[in-house]
Amino acid sequence: MSLVTLLPFIVLIGAMFLMTRSAKKKQQAAAQMRNEMQPGTGVRTIGGMYATVKEVHDDTVLLEVAPGVHAVYAKNSIGAVLSDEEYNRIVHGEDAAELDSDTPVVPDDASSLTGSDDDADAPRIDLGKKPEAADGEAAADAGVEPKDKKADGEGDAK
Template sequence: MNLVTFLPFIVLIGAMFLMTRSAKKKQQAASQMRDQLTPGTGVRTIGGMYATVKEIGDDTVTLEVAPGVHAIYAKNAIGAVLEDDEYNRIVHGASDDLTIDTPVVPDDASSLIDSTEDKTGAKDADKDADETPKLDLGKKDEPKGDAEGGTK
């Protein structure tokens, strides 16, 4: 038989081997990471919740999701074990080397506009709007008459 006939099958078998091998490595790394769990460790679940490990069981782990609030999760739900400084930075916002070089953007745009208010609370821009002539856009007034366009 021809080698060209078997080439796609050889490539397919090789790709499947590589995929299962990388998946097995990821599972082993995740298992080792979960074995490092100790009470007091900061973790992130696969759902994105940050919590502190309180107790570790065979297949479960008790997490403190808020002060005094405990929840029981499967060990497989732990997505990452965090370093103490990273956990504190994310959860508590504590960081000594955090510097902000970008300007602070206000919550609303009203502070970006420079307008003064008079005693009645109306802004100067509102007073000027009544005094300015209206812009003619070329639309002519329709002649008065009946609905068909004719005049009486």
């Protein structure tokens, strides 16, 4: 075999070696970060929840999600250990005195998307559904007999 035919295989094996090596380094760094967690540290889970570490065990971590609310998580579910400044900035927000008056305030709900607080003026979207009547009118319109007639045996004779 010539060197030209072996060259693609050599390049492929080299690329695979480099990729697995960098992945191993990332896994080792993440494991070291999780092992160095201390109670009182702010963390972010892989699901995006921010919490404070209360207890660290071999495979689990007790997190305080809200004041007085504790949850047990696997150590592998910790995505990042945050510095105190970063955790306080994210969870508690920036100080109101530091905000400029020009900074737009984002509302907690989607009420600003409609342009008004009153939903009565907003156009309704027709989804093709009919409101269901108590006597089965909507079922009759759809070509289906109401359940109470079938129970009497009237709709079974065909």
